[in-house]
Amino acid sequence: MHRFWLIFAQAVTISVAGLFVVQTLKPEWLGPRGVSLPERPAIVAIQEARPESNPRKVVSFADAAQAALPAVVHIFTSQEVRRHPFINDPVFRHFFGDRFGPESQRQSGLGSGVIVSADGLVLTNNHVIESADEIEVALHDGRKTKAKLVGADPESDLAVLKIANIQALTPITFAQAESLRIGDVVLAIGNPFGVGQTVTSGIVSALGRSHLGINTFENFIQTDAAINPGNSGGGLVDSNGHLVGINTAIYSQSGGSMGIGFAIPVSLAKSVMEQIIKTGTVTRGWIGVEVQDMTAELAESFGLMSSTGALIAGVMRNSPADKAGVKPGDILLGIGGQPVRDAQAMLELIAGLTPGEAASFSVSREGKLRDLNVTIGKRPKPTR
Helix, strand or coil: CCHHHHHHHHHHHHHHHHHHHHHHHHHHHCCCCCCCCCCCCCCCCCCCCCCCCCCCCCCCCCCHHEEEEEEEEEEEEEEECCCCCCCCCCCHHHHHCCCCCCCCCEEEEEEEEEEEECCCCCEEHHHHHHHCCCCECCCCCCCEEEEEEEECCCCCCCEEEECCCCCCCCCEEECCCCCCCCCCCCEEEEHHHHHCCCEEEEEEEEEEEEECCCCCCCCCCEEECCCCCCCCEEEECCCCCCEEEEEECCCCCCCCCCCCEEEEEHHHHHHHHHHHHHHCCCEEEECEEEEECCCCHHHHHHHCCCCCCCEEEEEECCCCCHHCCCCCEEECCCCCEEEEHHHHHHHHHHHCCCCCCCEEEEEEEEHHHHHHHECEEECCCCCC
């Protein structure tokens, strides 16, 4: 038995050795194999787009920016500011010397504006040029010139400038009124922090923002396009490069953009601008009342089912409202057939009326509806 197993082991060893030799030197003798070695991966040809066949498929707003950039200008202002009122008093100088510096010094500011006509009219914010005694405008191509104030409207924070002796100006194209929608892409163009002309992009976050305490008349476009100091007065344009608003304010706790910016819509800006160009000022209706918003508690105390309307808190003596019989405690519900939602809506409706004309006011007094005819007066200029 031992001899048999020895012969068997030798035979197996010789067979394995022979198989190894044949597989190494003559593998074709073994016939086709069941498993094949992996082939080398083929070299993949990278296809590049031909410039002449399809120049651009990426999303870009370069065309919109190029259309609007030449119409946006930089505005540099300066004003002489007087120092301490006793700076020239000999006794004052005896005790304090010259530590307070010269009698006056010049302060500078910067902002942006938009060319709205080929003859050199520029639309900007009132707060950009307010109190300035020198205004300089720098164009997109680097040309600079002096500008003079045509007129301003502090209550909407708009102003119109006029530049002269400049040829080949490119005015902005106004977008159609009320064409803007929430979610539309917009570009903000201006001169933030004085670094130079800059374009930022975002979307329209909201429309009709009011009750912000920025202006007397508010109907802001809210956008998340970055707006920073120096952007004020610059253009907010749509994806066609058309003007949809004037950049005016930012919500910020640090002084920089936090993704909440506000622009005056082109419909309001155009209306104010046309009045300023025509008369140098803006005329609005006025009746001489103090109002406050209705609340649910006030509505309940007056026995009203709704909190819409504006509560007349006070009436100026001999004002149009006083002459028409409007009394404190009245609740104004409608003007000329237009419903009054709140105090801000009432202010805007009255401001839109023509001074000297009569309008029908619907009020609730002691639970009874009354119609009063009020002859609209002219809104006085706001005190600075």
